[in-house]
Amino acid sequence: MKRGLQAQPYDVSREAVPKPAMEPDKRGRVPLKQVYLQRLTIANEKWNVYDPTPGQKILATDDRVYPMNALAALSTIVLPKGRDLVWKYVTKCLPLVRGDPVASTCVTCGKDESSKHLFFQCKETTLPVKILKEVTAANNIPPPVWDITLLNLKQTPMTINLVAATRIWFRRNDLRHQRDEPFTEQYLRARLISDMRHIIKVNWDKTTSNNPKQSNMLDTIQ
Incomplete structure (x- = not known):
C-alpha cells in the first residue's frame, strides 16, 4: 500500500x-x-x-460575559468536564439543537432552549444549583451568586459553581435522550458532595504544607 x-x-x-x-x-x-x-x-x-465571533460579541454586549476573562479562568476549574463545558459555552459550541421549532425547546419547561436558559433561567434544570446552595451553606462554603457573569470570575468559588453547571448539563442530556438512570435529588446531592470533596482535595494537595483545617473540611462535608 x-x-x-x-x-x-x-x-x-x-x-x-x-x-x-x-x-x-x-x-x-x-x-x-x-x-x-x-x-x-x-x-x-x-x-x-482577539477577534471575537458574533456569538461572543453578543455574550459581551447582552450578558457582560467577556470570553477572554472566562477562558483565562479555565485554569482554576479542577474538573476536566467543567473546563470543557466553559470552553464550549463561551465559544458558542455547546451541542444544542438549533433551528427545529420542536427539538430546540427545553425538555423540562417547553421554552426555547439556549445555553443561557439552560444554566441560568430554567427552574427545572437548575435543581443542582438549589442543592449546591444547601450543601455549601451547611459546610460554611459561600458560593458566589448564581449568575451568568460568574464565568468572568477567576477564583476558587467558581470551581464549586462549575460543579453545579456540569451536573445541569448531565441532567439535561439524560432528560433529552431519555436515559434510564434516574436523576433524583438524592443522586444529585451525592454527586455534588463527591465533586466538592474532589475539588477541596486537589486544592489541598497543591499547598506546600498540610493544612489540618482543610483536612477536617474534607472529612466533614455532607
Missing part, C-alpha cells in the same frame, strides 16, 4: 523568521520567553489579537 504524501518540513530558517533585535539585561541575558514572543510578532503581527 502506498504511503500518503508526507508533510513538508516547517521552514525554521533565519530567512523565514528574522532574528529579533533584542537588548540583553544587566546580566547579559535575554529571557527565552521574550525571544519567542518577539519572533511570533515578527512572523505575524496579529498573532495575539
